[in-house]
Amino acid sequence: MSPNDASPEPAAPVPPADPPGASPAAAPASARPAPGVPRALWIAAVAVLLLGASGAYLGWSAQQRVGLLEQELVRRQQATETAVTEARVLANEARDAARDAAARVALLDARVSEAALQRSQVEQLLQSLARSRDDKVVADVDSALRLAMRHATLLGSPEPVVVALRQADERLAQIDSARVQRVRTALARDLQRLGAVRTPDIATLAARVDEVLRQVDELPLVALVEPRRAPAATPPRAEPAAPAAAAASAPDAPASAAGWLERVPAVTRDVALRVWAEAKSVLRITRIEDPAAMLLTPEQAYFVRETLKLRLLSARLALLARQFDLAQTDLHAAAAMIERKFDPQSRRVQVARDTLRQAEQQAREVELPRPDETLAALAALLR
Incomplete structure (x- = not known):
């Protein structure tokens, strides 16, 4: 009978595996290898068990560590997101603060410039006040x-x-x-x-011209003056015994008539004297420089007076304006008009003419x- 045909020997029963984490010392005495099992197999089995328990422990421990790391990562990620949000808020606030600061700096610059200007003005004022x-x-x-x-x-x-x-x-x-x-x-x-x-006293000169101007309507013109009638001379009744004395005492008797008056009767002499007095009152001999002045009609006399007034007004305005050349010209023309057109024997005419002449002499520019x-x-x- 060959060795292959021989029936195998019954195998020894395999002890149950130890639970993970169980130490070999804790194994029951029944778990000890049977006396017929090889010792090396038992040692390998125990080593495998120990390795499996260690691997399980290490896996569990690694899993715990991974979970803790994941939690820490999540926590740190949340903290980072919170910090980023806070950083964004702070950045926005910082940007707004920078803008406010820039505006304040610009305002401060403007105020500093204004203060510098005010300071310079104050310094100038102090310098002006510092003068003695x-x-x-x-x-x-x-x-x-x-x-x-x-x-x-x-x-x-x-x-x-x-x-x-x-x-x-x-x-x-x-x-x-x-x-x-x-x-x-x-x-x-x-x-x-x-x-x-x-x-020249302008006020006094103007007052004189005004005075003459007010008297223009009262000045007598040469053409309209009435003949001055002399009082009727009453010839003295000379006695026959003294005809020469009566003839000498008769007013205005011509010297040539003294001889023949002595040879006429007293009545005839009285009549002759009366006729002579009446002739003198009717006839008037006046020297006139301007013959045209005697030909003025009453209507023309009005315009002569108005022309004289205009001359006087022009002279007055020239005096007030201190245009002495024009004032002298107007005053000279007014005085000449008064001398030609008005009665030179009138006292008012003479006073007006003299007043204008004096004003003409005084109205000179100095x-x-x-x-x-x-x-x-x-x-x-x-x-």
Whole structure:
């Protein structure tokens, strides 16, 4: 019988595997290998069991660690998202704050510029206030004097300059400084020179022209004047014993008639004297420079008076405007018209003519002197 045909030996029963984690020492005594099993097999089985238990433990432990890592990652991811959101909010706030800061900086720059401008103005004001009181007074005097010169030029009278110089002298007298003595000396010389100037009084001249203008309608014209009747002479009744004395005492008797009057009777002499007196009252001999003045009609006389009024009004306006050449021309023409057209023997005509002649002589332009010495002294003091 061959060895292959021999029946196999009954196999030994395999002990049950130990549960994972069970130590070999904890194995029951019944689990110990049977006496017929090889020792190496038992050792391999135990090693496999130990390895399986270790692998299971390691897998479980790794799984726990992975779960913990996943939780930590999730937590950190949530924290990161929260931080990112907060960072975005902070970035927006920072951007808004930067904009506000830029606007505030621009506003501050504008205010700084304004403050710098105000500071410069204040410095200028302080510098102007820091000037001495004397300089201010001198500057005010110079300005007032120049303004008075303009007024004097407009008015044609040195009175504004004289008033300004007197006021300047009063103000400079209050300054106890040797610097202003030169100015006061020049001021006194200018006052003396201006005081010697005689300018026409425009108001007085205009008043005279107005007075003549009001009397134009009352002045008698040569053509319309009535003959002056002499009082009727009552010849004295001469006695026959003294015919020569009566003839000599008779007014206006011609010298040639004295001889023959002595030889005529008294009645005839009285009649002759009466006829002579009546003839003298009727006849009038007047010397007239302009014969056309005797030919004026009453209607033409109205226009003569109106023409004279226009001349006087033109002269008055020229005086008020200080156009002395035109005023002299109008006054001369008005005086000549009064002398030609009106009765020269009338007292009113004579007074009007003389008034216009005097106004014509006084209406002359006078060159006003300038206070150059005072201005030069003030300019030297203000340097």
